[in-house]
Amino acid sequence: MKFPESLKGLKxxxxxxxxxxxxxxxxxxxxxxxxxxxxxxxxxxxxVPFFHDNIDPRSFFEISLIIKSPGILPTHPILSYAVEKKIPVFSEIDLGRYFF
Known part of the structure; x- marks a missing residue:
C-alpha cells in the first residue's frame, strides 16, 4: 500500500x-x-475535530486513510473496521518515511 502523492483535502x-x-x-x-x-x-x-477512541467506527465512513500510533494494538476496533472497509492504515513511522 502506498501513500497518496498529495494529502490535500483528504480526511x-x-x-x-x-x-x-x-x-x-x-x-x-x-x-x-x-x-x-x-x-x-x-x-x-x-x-482539529476530536473523537474518543471508543467511538463506533462506523462514524468514520468518509475517512480516506488512518495514521496509527505504534502503541495502538492491531485488534483495536477502529483498525478492525478499517480492514473490513478497506480503509488504508499506515503508522506514523510510515508517514515520516514517505514524506521526509
Whole structure:
C-alpha cells in the first residue's frame, strides 16, 4: 500500500494523540489535509475535530486513510473496521518515511 502523492483535502484519522500523533497532526495540517484526532484522552487544546477512541467506527465512513500510533494494538476496533472497509492504515513511522 502506498501513500497518496498529495494529502490535500483528504480526511485522515490520526489514531493516538501522543507526541508523535501530535506531530503527525501538525504535518497533515501543513499539507492541507483534514485530520481528525482519535484518542482515549481529549487534549486540553486542539485545532482539529476530536473523537474518543471508543467511538463506533462506523462514524468514520468518509475517512480516506488512518495514521496509527505504534502503541495502538492491531485488534483495536477502529483498525478492525478499517480492514473490513478497506480503509488504508499506515503508522506514523510510515508517514515520516514517505514524506521526509
Amino acid at each position: 485522515i484519522l490520526v489514531l493516538g494523540g501522543g507526541i508523535s500523533g501530535n506531530s503527525a497532526l501538525d504535518f497533515l495540517i501543513s499539507e492541507e489535509a483534514q485530520p481528525i484526532l482519535c484518542d482515549r484522552n481529549q487534549p486540553e487544546t486542539i485545532s
